[in-house]
Amino acid sequence: MVERALEGVRVVEFTDETGSYCGKLLADLGADVIKVEPPGGGRQRNAGPFVTGHDGEPDASLAFWVHNTSKKSVVLDLDSPAGQAKAKQLALSADIVVEDNPVGYLAARGLGYAQLHAEKPSLVYASVTGFGQTGPHATWAYSDIVGQAMGGLMTLAGEMADPPNMIYGHQADISASIHAAQGVMIALLHAEETGQGQQVDVSAQEACSMSQETAMQSWDFQKKNRVRTGELGAIPLRLPGAGTLKTKDGYVLLFIIAPAGEDLPALVDWMREEGMQEDLDEEPYREIISALNMGFLTQIMGDPARAAQVIGHLPHINDVIGRFFESKTAKEAYEEGQHRRLLIGIVSTPADLAENTQLRTRGWYIRFPNPAGDSTVEFPGPPYRLSESPATVQRPPRLGEHTEAILGAL
Amino acid sequence: MTKRPLEGLRVGDFSWFGAGPIAGNTLAQFGAEVIRVESEAKLDGLRRAHPFAMNPDGTFKDGYNVSGYFNNYNCGKLSLQLNLNVEKGQEIAYRLIEKCDVFLTNFTPRVVEKWNLTYNQLSRVNPRLIAAYAPMQGMEGPHRDFLGFGAVLTPVTGLSEMSGFPNRPPFGIGTNYPDYVVNPGHTVTAILAAVRYRKRTGKGQCIELPQLESVVNTLGTAVPEHLVNGTNPSRNGNRSISASPHGAFRCADDPESIGSVDRWVVIACRSDAEWQAAAKALGHADAATDPKFATFAARKANEDELEALIGSWTAGLKAEEAAATLQAAGVPAGVVQNAQDMLDRDPHMKARGYYRYVDHPEAGREAHDGPAAVLSETPGDVPGPSPLLGEHTMDVCERIIGLNMDEIADLLADGVLV
Numbered sequence: 001m002v003e004r005a006l007e008g009v010r011v012v013e014f015t016d017e018t019g020s021y022c023g024k025l026l027a028d029l030g031a032d033v034i035k036v037e038p039p040g041g042g043r044q045r046n047a048g049p050f051v052t053g054h055d056g057e058p059d060a061s062l063a064f065w066v067h068n069t070s071k072k073s074v075v076l077d078l079d080s081p082a083g084q085a086k087a088k089q090l091a092l093s094a095d096i097v098v099e100d101n102p103v104g105y106l107a108a109r110g111l112g113y114a115q116l117h118a119e120k121p122s123l124v125y126a127s128v129t130g131f132g133q134t135g136p137h138a139t140w141a142y143s144d145i146v147g148q149a150m151g152g153l154m155t156l157a158g159e160m161a162d163p164p165n166m167i168y169g170h171q172a173d174i175s176a177s178i179h180a181a182q183g184v185m186i187a188l189l190h191a192e193e194t195g196q197g198q199q200v201d202v203s204a205q206e207a208c209s210m211s212q213e214t215a216m217q218s219w220d221f222q223k224k225n226r227v228r229t230g231e232l233g234a235i236p237l238r239l240p241g242a243g244t245l246k247t248k249d250g251y252v253l254l255f256i257i258a259p260a261g262e263d264l265p266a267l268v269d270w271m272r273e274e275g276m277q278e279d280l281d282e283e284p285y286r287e288i289i290s291a292l293n294m295g296f297l298t299q300i301m302g303d304p305a306r307a308a309q310v311i312g313h314l315p316h317i318n319d320v321i322g323r324f325f326e327s328k329t330a331k332e333a334y335e336e337g338q339h340r341r342l343l344i345g346i347v348s349t350p351a352d353l354a355e356n357t358q359l360r361t362r363g364w365y366i367r368f369p370n371p372a373g374d375s376t377v378e379f380p381g382p383p384y385r386l387s388e389s390p391a392t393v394q395r396p397p398r399l400g401e402h403t404e405a406i407l408g409a410l
Numbered sequence: 411m412t413k414r415p416l417e418g419l420r421v422g423d424f425s426w427f428g429a430g431p432i433a434g435n436t437l438a439q440f441g442a443e444v445i446r447v448e449s450e451a452k453l454d455g456l457r458r459a460h461p462f463a464m465n466p467d468g469t470f471k472d473g474y475n476v477s478g479y480f481n482n483y484n485c486g487k488l489s490l491q492l493n494l495n496v497e498k499g500q501e502i503a504y505r506l507i508e509k510c511d512v513f514l515t516n517f518t519p520r521v522v523e524k525w526n527l528t529y530n531q532l533s534r535v536n537p538r539l540i541a542a543y544a545p546m547q548g549m550e551g552p553h554r555d556f557l558g559f560g561a562v563l564t565p566v567t568g569l570s571e572m573s574g575f576p577n578r579p580p581f582g583i584g585t586n587y588p589d590y591v592v593n594p595g596h597t598v599t600a601i602l603a604a605v606r607y608r609k610r611t612g613k614g615q616c617i618e619l620p621q622l623e624s625v626v627n628t629l630g631t632a633v634p635e636h637l638v639n640g641t642n643p644s645r646n647g648n649r650s651i652s653a654s655p656h657g658a659f660r661c662a663d664d665p666e667s668i669g670s671v672d673r674w675v676v677i678a679c680r681s682d683a684e685w686q687a688a689a690k691a692l693g694h695a696d697a698a699t700d701p702k703f704a705t706f707a708a709r710k711a712n713e714d715e716l717e718a719l720i721g722s723w724t725a726g727l728k729a730e731e732a733a734a735t736l737q738a739a740g741v742p743a744g745v746v747q748n749a750q751d752m753l754d755r756d757p758h759m760k761a762r763g764y765y766r767y768v769d770h771p772e773a774g775r776e777a778h779d780g781p782a783a784v785l786s787e788t789p790g791d792v793p794g795p796s797p798l799l800g801e802h803t804m805d806v807c808e809r810i811i812g813l814n815m816d817e818i819a820d821l822l823a824d825g826v827l828v
Contacts, residue, residue, distance in 0.1 A: 003611060005603035021628070025596075029603045043680070047652040049631055052639045062631040062638065063652075130742075132784065137758035143678035143742035145648065145656060150744040152752050154658065155670065156584035158574065163658040164674055164746045166648045167583050168572035169630035175782075178595035183783025185602035186440050190415040190788050192606070198787035206764045207782045210432065211590040212749055216765075217461045217478025219749035220777040224461075225670035226749065231581035244565075244581045251580055253565040261557045334566075338556040345562035347580045349571050350636040350643055353626055358553035364623055365637070378637040383624040384600040387529075388615035389607045391600075 004030020019100030021177035027070035060372035132203030147172025151208025414441025428589030430516030486793030491800035548620035560586020
């Protein structure tokens with residue numbers, strides 16, 4: 001039997017949307033993660049989308065599944081003294097507690113950091129919340145979009161004509177959970193070496209900060225705010241071989257003019273092989289295509305007359321390239337383009353990802369029993385591959401599935 | 411100063427751009443000794459990328475050491491200049507890796523193989539090594555040599571398809587988002603798990619983080635909806651299937667928000683009670699009980715109208731005041747903040763001291779992202795400025811690798827330490 005990376009580590013979590021991905025990472029790495037849930041389940045259990053035909057069933061929430069694989073579930077009513085006492089006993093049996101409740105909620109139930117730490121000094125206790133445990137906004141109400149907004153992500157996403165865009169997939173929650181997992185692992189190593197536990201305090205707002213990319217330094221150095229620049233990006237000009245293009249059945253992103261891989265003439269070679277180069281082999285297009293890359297663009301910016309001349313020809317080149325991609329499926333454009341070393345990415349839909357050649361060939365998707373039925377279902381595998389102590393993804397628990405067994409063994 | 415928790419862990423950071431170096435950055439913040447191996451022969455593009463520090467006369471500083479983009483991801487590391495395109499450089503790399511606990515790279519498999527840095531090779535040099543590879547697609551498989559970096563990875567992972575408004579093409583999310591937290595954070599989590607495993611078993615191992623797998627893992631329910639239910643969901647703007655209203659609403663312009671005067675407040679009402687509290691807080695108790703909006707189902711059915719109505723309420727308000735008013739009523743709300751807000755105007759960020767300011771010998775005083783996990787007993791910190799290119803070449807060669815002065819002189823003369 002292979003020893004797991006987190007063999008022998010018990011985690012008790014009081015988490016819902018914000019901290020549960022942290023527990024999933026620990027559980028997939030082999031920790032014994034026990035999720036304490038309220039009767040009926042929390043917000044995530046009751047949020048859709050659900051397995052078809054099982055609307056509203058807490059065991060059938062895909063939102064719950066994705067962040068709660070490989071865990072066990074114990075139901076306790078933390079508003080009752082008996083539930084609080086059991087929860088405390090359970091938490092004190094753990095090496096790590098992860099929670100994401102409003103500040104003060106668990107302390108009011110005898111389950112705060114100070115209370116548990118006093119009884120078990122080696123305990124690692126992570127609080128994963130919108131704004132952290134301290135500061136004037138610590139008690140602010142939080143939901144993922146609030147973290148993305150206050151953390152600086154949304155201001156960078158979208159068209160200026162639209163409201164700023166949220167990134168799909170609860171990314172403020174994910175960012176907070178991933179930072180928590182790193183903090184918990186550091187604290188666990190320290191606790192195992194010294195016996196000293198500690199509190200790990202993660203703010204979703206801060207967890208988003210690193211993802212502002214260069215916006216933070218643009219302000220720090222230059223007192224300029226980066227803003228959302230939409231489809232065309234920082235250069236408000238549609239450039240051949242760059243940007244989001246329609247295909248027969250979807251979209252691809254082209255970045256052929258970036259300094260990697262082959263340049264635009266290689267795309268025209270491909271178009272010619274299929275008889276779709278139209279007049280791009282003729283002047284003035286040929287010359288522009290052979291020169292067009294990021295360096296060339298920088299160069300002509302300093303020569304307004306030349307720039308105007310070149311820019312006038314770009315829409316036609318864009319149109320011809322556009323017609324070529326509209327004749328292909330997104331997958332054909334992506335795979336064949338990449339085989340020709342052209343920097344092209346497919347704009348994957350969920351179905352594209354489910355069928356992605358690379359993921360399928362490598363056997364990334366796993367299969368587990370459907371917690372809401374008798375069948376088995378396919379599911380995404382773990383985020384990393386460890387050669388000696390692999391992460392594995394087991395099915396998420398049914399609500400309260402392990403209540404009796406775990407409380408009975410305390 | 412208290413001992414930092416990862417002191418004694420030595421990391422050979424053979425990575426570049428974002429996803430790799432940020433993983434090394436986190437380890438350095440918690441006390442690991444991180445040796446950034448880099449070369450003018452294959453320069454990290456971020457060293458030459460905006461934004462650059464400014465001179466007092468308003469011009470940009472120039473050179474390899476003044477990019478805020480690079481500097482933010484490499485705090486407190488040691489920089490060893492080493493040309494891995496030559497065999498001697500690879501020999502020195504092995505001698506360094508012998509002394510390392512962790513090896514880290516995000517170069518493509520082709521480059522890793524060209525430089526003879528595969529796990530098979532490195533584990534012979536150092537069997538206890540934890541070697542982490544974070545290429546875009548993976549070290550194996552039919553797409554392993556596909557080209558790409560953040561800008562191309564984002565659409566391939568599904569983030570572009572799933573984000574933004576449905577009436578717009580899937581043009582992406584404005585940044586190379588997966589590079590900054592998801593991929594480096596997963597990498598560090600795996601490395602630390604492997605450190606624990608090694609403490610218990612004595613065994614090193616190979617970690618592979620295919621960025622595609624790492625990011626699809628965080629793509630909400632999108633792919634499981636297809637795998638389990640056979641549907642193919644797409645983007646739906648700022649709306650939520652379990653909350654309404656859920657979005658960003660325009661407030662009064664703020665001329666003090668430099669170059670970014672449009673201001674927005676986000677609101678998320680996850681229950682009828684939160685909706686009623688929001689409407690009352692914004693001075694529209696009548697709407698709170700309007701049957702058109704009284705239940706979640708009704709609000710979803712009339713969501714266009716609901717959003718227009720809320721927009722009309724917020725239009726004249728200062729975003730900060732709208733957020734504070736809603737928060738006082740217990741409603742999740744916040745300002746769509748820009749970097750100016752994050753660094754200089756948000757009282758909460760200031761009170762928590764997340765950003766750390768460090769004096770850099772060439773760039774000057776600069777802001778850094780601090781550790782986002784705040785540990786009470788063994789806190790991380792920004793351990794120092796980012797290294798100048800090759801700043802620690804001599805130190806690393808002598809102190810860590812154990813080369814003598816004659817050997818170092820030969821390597822310099824042979825163009826290995828460039």
